[in-house]
Amino acid sequence: MFARPKMNRRALLAAAFAVAALTPVLISGCGSDDDDGGNQLTFATGVGAGQEIPQPTGNPTANGNATLRVSDDGSTIFLDAVINGGAFTSAVTAAHIHIITNANGTGPVVFPLFNSSGGATFTIPGEIHASFTAADYPPGGIVGIGSFADAVALIRQGLSYINFHTTVNPSGEIRGNFNVHNQGGGS
Numbered sequence: 692m693f694a695r696p697k698m699n700r701r702a703l704l705a706a707a708f709a710v711a712a713l714t715p716v717l718i719s720g721c722g723s724d725d726d727d728g729g730n731q732l733t734f735a736t737g738v739g740a741g742q743e744i745p746q747p748t749g750n751p752t753a754n755g756n757a758t759l760r761v762s763d764d765g766s767t768i769f770l771d772a773v774i775n776g777g778a779f780t781s782a783v784t785a786a787h788i789h790i791i792t793n794a795n796g797t798g799p800v801v802f803p804l805f806n807s808s809g810g811a812t813f814t815i816p817g818e819i820h821a822s823f824t825a826a827d828y829p830p831g832g833i834v835g836i837g838s839f840a841d842a843v844a845l846i847r848q849g850l851s852y853i854n855f856h857t858t859v860n861p862s863g864e865i866r867g868n869f870n871v872h873n874q875g876g877g878s
Contacts, residue, residue, distance in 0.1 A: 732847055734759040736867030738774065742852070744796050747860040752777030753815060757853045759788070759869045765843045770804070772819045772853055774865075781858035783813040790842055791850040792835040799833050801842050801851070813855075 739754040740747050755774035761767075770788065786805040792798035804819050805811070825839035836842050845851065849870055857864040 731763055732761045734761075734846070734849070734851070734869035736853070736869050738772065738853060738855070738865050738867035739777075740865050742866040742868050743854075743860075743863050744866070745862065747780070747864045749780035749859045751780045751857070751860070751864045753779045753855070753865050755865075757867050757869070759846065759851065759853075761843055761846060765840065765847075766824060768802070768823045768843065768846065770802075770819065770821045770823075770853070772804070772867075773816070774813075774818075774855070775816045778815065779855070779857050779864060780860060783807065783855055783857055783864075784861065785856045786813065786819060787854055787856075789852050789854055790833075790836055790845045791852065792845075798850075799835065801833060801836065802827065804853075805855075 735758050736742075736756070737754065738757050740751045753774055754777045755772065757770065757772035760769040762769075768788075772786075783805065784807045785803070787800040788802040788804065790798045790801045802821070802823050804821060805813050807813070828839035828842065832838055832841070836845065846869070849868075852866050852868045854863040854866045856862070
């Protein structure tokens with residue numbers, strides 16, 4: 692027989708909030724399970740403080756990996772991110788996919804992945820799996836990126852990154868610039 696470990700009320704509530712906060716992202720699709728069967732462009736990156744712009748304060752050591760895939764017809768973007776080591780300097784407040792539109796290598800949020808409003812937490816180890824289509828793109832577009840198709844075109848050019856924001860580093864604490872990993876044959 693297995694004994695069920697006891698959880699204090701605070702830990703149980705924190706776990707419930709974390710699941711509730713990530714449920715829409717998880718339900719929208721787990722990237723590794725969604726495959727259109729065609730050729731996909733895959734982007735991979737290590738995620739850490741070394742790629743962050745500007746450099747974060749407080750010596751963050753959180754790190755992991757992320758993969759961004761674009762379906763062959765450009766209709767769907769799949770994300771799988773795993774933060775599995777080190778530590779954040781403070782609570783994670785948000786995580787996003789950004790598109791680079793500025794000369795300094797930064798750009799606007801295109802797809803939100805995690806937001807701590809409502810008490811949710813993101814801790815290490817942690818994973819985010821999501822998929823996005825034109826229906827997930829902001830109505831009216833984003834300044835400098837008009838449509839979902841425009842965002843996909845910029846992603847295909849290698850102009851996207853994942854960013855985790857914290858209380859100590861609100862502009863970003865760890866980042867991964869998506870670079871072309873492979874093309875063709877699905878994944």
